[in-house]
Amino acid sequence: MARQSQPAMSRALQRRENVSGYLFMLPSLIFFAGFVIIPMFICIFLSLTDANMHGSSMFGNFIGFANFVKLFSDKTFLRALWNTFLIVVVSVPTVCIFSLWVSSAIYKMHGAARSFFRIVFYLPVVTGSVAVTVVWKWMYDNYTGIFNYVLKGVGLIDKNINWLGDERFALWCIILILFTTSVGQPIVLYVSALGNVDQSLVEAAQVDGANNFQVFWKIKWPQIMPTTLYILVITTINSFQCFALIQLLTSGGSGTNTVMYYIYFTAFKLTEQAGHFGYANAMGVILALAIAALSALQFRLAKEK
């Protein structure tokens, strides 16, 4: 009897778990499915159509992979892809190294000092991209900007540079701003990760005569590896999505076009083919694939270590 009633009991329990589980999930799933999953499928679907703002049907005609083929002969897109790649390749390692250095310098400080530095480096993120961009635009300004004034003062340049209007500098100016708004979160993460490093291992190594560099490389670095990986992934995603800076500072001019901006431009701004949603979504799909591939690569590399 008892043996027979056991599975029946657990089945009732399983049903209760199912029903309550689904009910608790339901409100969140409505939003998740409605505003994340469904748009993802629409994005993939639209990328295979010639949908645009003016067409009679909202979803256009099915044209297979024609958008993707066209993309890879679109010089503007290839340039935007290259710029995006450059931003990622420059900013990801610099953000990681810089935030690791700052964190190792501050994580042992007293609570107040540590909080102070953590807050200072996080402030540009909180300030918001529009406010940050507006003030940097002034600092880069040709006539009233402080960059020209200071650099002339110390003798590095002898006449004013139009930072954001010059192909040689514009992208680097944007990377600099992106950098200041990207280090906040990694620093918070590294400070907490370094604080959690097993102190007994560090002491044991020091007793054995290991120097600071060895302690860092052999003991701390492997232990903070998961954090590093997470930071690499979020910084990569952030750099790929660099949009507000471009839109507000150069509108994609001076050789600063990125994929994210070009998507926006194609969907809303391009004059002769404005509202070309199919084409824009094809770029979105490529961007998503690129990010997925890079994230997978980073996981792979981290695992091998």
Added chain:
Amino acid sequence: MKSGVERVSAYKVISIIVLIVLAVLFLFPLYWIVTGALKTSADILAPRPVWFPTEWTLDNFTRLFDRRSATLFDLYIPFSSLFSSNGEPILLLSGPVVPAAFRWLLNTVFMAVVAMLLTCITAAMAGYALAKKRFRGRAIVFGLIVCAMALPKQVILIPLLKEMALLNLYDKIWAVIFPTVGWPFGVFLMKQFSESIPSEILEAARIDGASEFKTFTTVVLPIIKPGIGALAIFTFINSWNDYFMQLVMLSSNSNYTISLGIATLQAETSIDMGILMAGAALAAAPIIIVFLIFQKYFTQGITMGAVKG
């Protein structure tokens, strides 16, 4: 041995100096916004930068407020567009006409607060279910959530726009709020916090005959409260600053957020730095104050999200 100690302290001194210099550089843009907002035009246009205002003025704010105006709020009869003659919602009550910046601020606060509340409620429930309920399909849902988190949110904005147009939500603040609530980071974070709830307590509540909902409100919620605090502040700040989403979804002056309003002013008056700094100060000040008050929770939220689940 001794020289080693000295070298370490020398390194320490240098690194502290470098840190202080970096802190000054990182704070400078904020300083420049605040002083710029309070400088006279003469100070702003001076060819050599005026590091400290020679004269303080609120003139920039006055000009900012004079530029555009809007009603402070518009109350519509809920769902009235379904039965009104022209398909537009019926206006119940309008606030007084004020400088548009106030309307933008009010819109932004409304957006961030509602997004925060909805996210916290839905994510706390879902995170608890994912961590503690062994329901069927749990692994699939969690897998989808992790995948979605790794994908760039902005990629789906254009399809989202189409969807909002279909739902008749385009140019409404809800079009910005709903996708923020749908973003699965909150669920992920709350799952991490809910893992720490001891299963024995839940078991005990069940044996006592408490309903699932009662267990959630009286047992689960008190335990995950710090997590909810972290998620709340995190969502509030992210929603406040999600410029791209606001840009794509909102189009009329009275529906702008403060970020969007300032960005528009920037396009209109790109040389009048005084107005722009006043606008930037107005956009950044509230969120910075909120951040400074709640930064402890915020730090906790960021670090918890990184712990692999």
